[in-house]
Structure formats: C-alpha cells, structure tokens
C-alpha cells in the first residue's frame with residue numbers, strides 16, 4: 001500500500017510536467033490542444049529508440065522534448081496558417097503522430113530494461129553521495145522504516161527538476177513576451193492592436209507546451225522501463241484532470257500559485273488513481289473511466305455547489321426580510 | 333501625415349447582400365489634427381477606421397502614413413503607429429491580467445518584446461504617475477485584475493494604453509457609446525486632455541453631434557461610404573447641430589436618419 005503511494009508520488013511528479021504543458025495551452029493560451037496524446041508518446045519513442053541505440057539518456061530525453069516541441073508547432077501552424085479550428089488541428093496532429101510514433105519506434109513497444117536511463121545514471125551518482133541513508137534516518141528514528149520508500153532518488157531528482165521548470169515557466173510568463181502570450185489567450189484582438197504577432201505566440205506556446213509533454217513522456221518511459229505507442233491514449237484528459245484538481249484544491253490567485261497548484265494536482269491525481277485501484281472491483285482498465293468521471297465531477301460540482309449556496313443565501317435573505325417586516329408591523 | 337486616396341470597400345460583392353461600405357474616400361490629415369466623424373448608421377465610419385488600422389484591406393485605393401504606403405501592411409505591424417480604442421470596453425484590455433501587466437503590454441507596441449520582466453519597480457513607478465494624471469484612482473490598484481474594473485474604468489485604461497506610447501494616429505470608434513452619460517463625459521474629458529497633452533493626430537467617431545462640434549479642429553460627416561461634408565477649423569467654430577442636420581438634407585436630399593444620434597441641443 002505505502003509502496004503504491006510512493007510510486008504514485010514519483011510518477012505524479014513526472015506527469016506534472018505534462019500537466020504544466022496542458023495548463024499552458026488550455027488555460028494560458030485558451031487553446032484546447034489535443035496534440036498531447038501523440039506528443040507524449042513521441043517523447044517516449046524518440047528517447048527510447050535513442051537509448052537502445054546507445055545514446056546518452058539525457059540527450060535522448062532532450063531530443064524527445066525537441067520532437068514534441070516541433071509537433072506542437074505544427075499544430076500551431078495548422079491553426080494559424082491553415083485556419084483549422086483548434087480542436088481539429090490537435091486531433092489531426094494527434095492522429096498523424098500515432099503513425100509517426102510507430103515509424104520512430106519501428107515496433108509498438110520498446111523495452112528499456114537493463115538499459116542506461118536517466119534514472120540509472122543518477123542512481124550511480126546518488127549512491128555515491130549516500131543520501132538515502134541520511135534521508136532514511138528520520139524514519140528509523142521514529143521506528144517507521146517499513147514506511148520509507150526503497151530509495152529517495154526519483155523523488156528528490158524529480159522534485160528538483162520540476163521546481164526548476166516551474167520557476168522558469170513563472171519567470172517566462174512574467175516577461176514582456178510572456179505577457180503577450182498570456183494576453184493572446186485573454187483578448188487576442190487587443191494583442192493585435194498592440195502590435196504583437198499573435199500567430200507567433202500561438203505557435204510558440206503550443207511548441208513549448210508539447211515540448212514539456214514530450215519530456216514528461218520520455219521520463220515516464222524511462223521510469224516505467226518501456227515505451228509504448230498506446231501510452232498516450234487519453235493523456236489529455238489526465239492532464240486536464242490534474243489542472244482542474246490542482247486549481248480546485250490549491251487556487252489560482254497568481255501565476256506562481258497556479259503552476260504550483262497544477263504540479264500538486266498532477267500528484268493528487270496519481271494518488272487518487274492509486275487509491276481507486278486498491279478497491280476490489282476496480283481494474284486497471286477502469287482508470288480512464290475514473291479519470292473522465294473525476295474531470296466531469298471537478299467541472300460540475302463547483303458549479304452546482306455555487307448554486308446551492310446562492311439558493312441558501314436567497315432563502316436566508318427572504319426570511320430576514322419577512323421577520324423585519326413582521327417587526328415593523330408590531331411597532332405600528 | 334495620413335493620406336487616404338480613393339478608398340473603396342465592398343462586402344459580399346456580387347451577392348444579393350452586397351454592401352458598398354466605402355465608395356471613394358479621400359482625406360488628408362495634418363500633424364495634430366483632431367477630427368470628429370459623424371454619420372448615420374452603416375455610413376462606413378467603422379469600416380474606414382478598420383481600413384486605416386489594417387484590420388481590413390481596401391478593394392481599391394491607397395493609405396499612406398508619413399508618406400509610407402501602408403495599404404497592405406497587416407494590423408499587428410501597423411499598430412506600431414496607431415493607437416485604438418473600441419466601443420466595447422471589454423475589447424481594449426486583457427481581463428485576467430492586472431492593470432500594470434496591461435500597461436506593460438501596451439509598452440510593447442513601439443518596441444520589440446523582450447525576455448526581460450514586463451513589470452519592474454521603475455516601470456511600476458512610471459505607471460503610477462501615468463495613471464495619477466487621469467485621476468480616477470487607478471494608480472492605487474496596479475495589482476487589480478482588469479476584469480474587476482467598471483466599464484468606465486476599463487475604457488479610461490484602454491485610452492491610456494492606446495496613447496502613452498505616443499502613436500502617430502489615434503483612432504477612437506464611439507468609445508464612449510457604451511457608457512452611462514456621467515462616465516461618457518468623464519472619458520470624453522480624459523480624451524480631450526490626453527490628445528492635447530501628446531498633440532495626437534486623432535480620428536474620433538461619435539454619435540453625439542454636439543460633442544462632434546465641441547471637440548477637435550475638424551469635422552467630417554459620412555454617408556453611404558463617402559465623406560459628404562468636411563468642416564475646417566473656421567467653419568466648425570460657428571457650427572450648430574441644426575446647421576449640421578440642414579447641411580445633410582441639402583447634400584443628400586433626405587432626412588438624417590440615425591436612431592442613435594443624440595440631438596441634445
């Protein structure tokens with residue numbers, strides 16, 4: 001049980017990169033980009049094929065990200081230059097990427113067991129630092145060493161990496177170019193009247209988003225020990241679930257707060273799924289249904305809750321008015 | 333400095349819905365001209381402004397700004413020289429961004445947008461001074477999201493954003509029409525101040541005839557895609573609303589029809 005939760009936490013951190021990408025398109029650019037289902041796999045495919053051919057896993061991951069970036073740019077061009085509606089542009093790209101990913105991989109599944117991945121590379125270095133022993137101490141001191149993870153390697157390295165990406169993104173969205181990017185999703189007509197090339201911002205935004213998604217896909221492939229051409233199916237809904245859960249639980253006041261919320265949302269989503277899978281009659285194949293239900297619930301419940309509160313408020317007001325009215329009558 | 337030659341624009345050409353929005357518009361604005369534009373609904377005022385701004389391209393004719401042919405330069409490039417405020421208060425600002433972020437965005441009109449922080453301490457101070465000058469309290473709310481402002485406040489901010497980088501031409505399309513009378517007057521006064529302060533060459537469409545007479549140094553009357561009356565500074569001084577309506581009837585041989593025109597005398 002505890003092991004499953006650590007696993008959820010680790011993969012949640014890696015999927016957080018994908019969720020940040022989805023946040024960038026859906027929320028910042030207001031562009032519902034479905035390329036994600038394809039570009040996530042593209043990241044995994046490129047990195048896996050490079051790794052099995054002996055490339056450095058860091059380089060392989062980076063190039064996986066570049067491939068995702070290019071895929072996102074193509075979606076952006078389909079929309080801006082080809083005048084294709086955003087949803088359709090994403091679907092077209094996602095469909096095309098399925099074939100392209102198979103071409104890259106040359107088979108539907110590439111195992112990465114016994115290969116040198118980012119995680120095996122870090123492990124060697126990590127063990128030499130003997131950090132696990134230090135981090136383990138509080139657990140042994142409290143006598144709960146059974147509840148400690150096998151290693152802190154993935155958690156620590158991914159926390160560091162995700163936080164770096166988060167800060168870069170926060171900073172980027174506050175720059176002059178970043179403001180124009182955000183405004184493109186907020187009031188595109190105004191941005192044009194302020195001499196900014198909105199097409200360029202849309203293409204760049206989609207590129208960056210899918211670059212993040214692909215890096216996430218590359219890391220997941222190495223974490224899981226395989227790349228699979230079908231792993232991306234429904235990924236966009238997972239990303240949306242993470243964004244919505246995060247925003248709902250942790251708020252959206254400022255950019256920095258929202259990006260943190262999205263990261264925590266991705267982790268929360270994995271933990272919810274891990275817990276759901278503990279329930280006896282739930283199969284792993286039910287995961288997509290559960291995800292869809294989570295998204296629907298997260299969209300519907302706040303709306304519904306607001307209505308209930310509004311009704312209650314009106315009701316109380318009415319009662320107060322009624323009582324006041326009575327009071328006046330007795331006075332007279 | 334702004335020169336329009338024989339501009340023509342037809343929508344849905346060759347269909348039963350064909351609309352001749354502009355039919356040969358010639359005009360020359362001199363540096364510092366403040367022109368008010370009136371005309372019946374559908375006269376082509378907005379189309380004219382959209383063509384000057386590059387939102388639409390003309391079917392025929394040419395536009396030069398400072399002797400540079402800009403007829404087919406796209407909007408986002410041309411807006412380097414052109415500031416605009418729209419009728420809809422929602423149109424000129426980004427609602428989910430703060431006041432200071434919106435202002436920083438407007439700074440990018442004249443210079444390339446960089447990867448440096450959009451709002452820094454120095455700029456924040458400048459923005460504060462800038463907003464103090466219009467004196468409606470926005471200077472204390474730099475961190476407020478613009479979506480929380482009232483229509484009048486948003487329109488005032490739009491006006492500041494459109495002008496503080498000193499565009500060559502300012503285009504105002506009924507920018508007070510969506511506001512209540514008190515707010516409309518406030519925005520009109522701010523407009524007057526800003527145009528005067530920066531000596532902006534301005535084209536302002538309005539449906540209030542008295543306002544059109546009061547403001548600016550020239551007045552255009554448009555009808556059916558043409559400028560049918562052009563009053564210069566001297567003529568405009570003694571102009572009255574009645575005279576304007578008379579003038580229209582004389583030229584067009586029909587009643588001035590504009591259900592929105594306010595003949596407040």
Ligand SMILES: Nc1ncnc2c1ncn2[C@@H]1O[C@H](COP(=O)(O)OP(=O)(O)O)[C@@H](O)[C@H]1O
Pocket residue numbers: 343344351352353371372373374375376377378379380
């Ligand atoms: N984008 C457009 N598509 C089709 N017809 C348009 C468009 N814009 C304006 N028109 C038509 O052109 C004519 C002039 O419109 P417009 O310039 O908006 O007038 P005004 O601003 O003076 O009221 C009208 O007949 C209008 O219906």
Ligand SMILES: [Mg+2]
Pocket residue numbers: 377378379
């Ligand atoms: Mg109009």
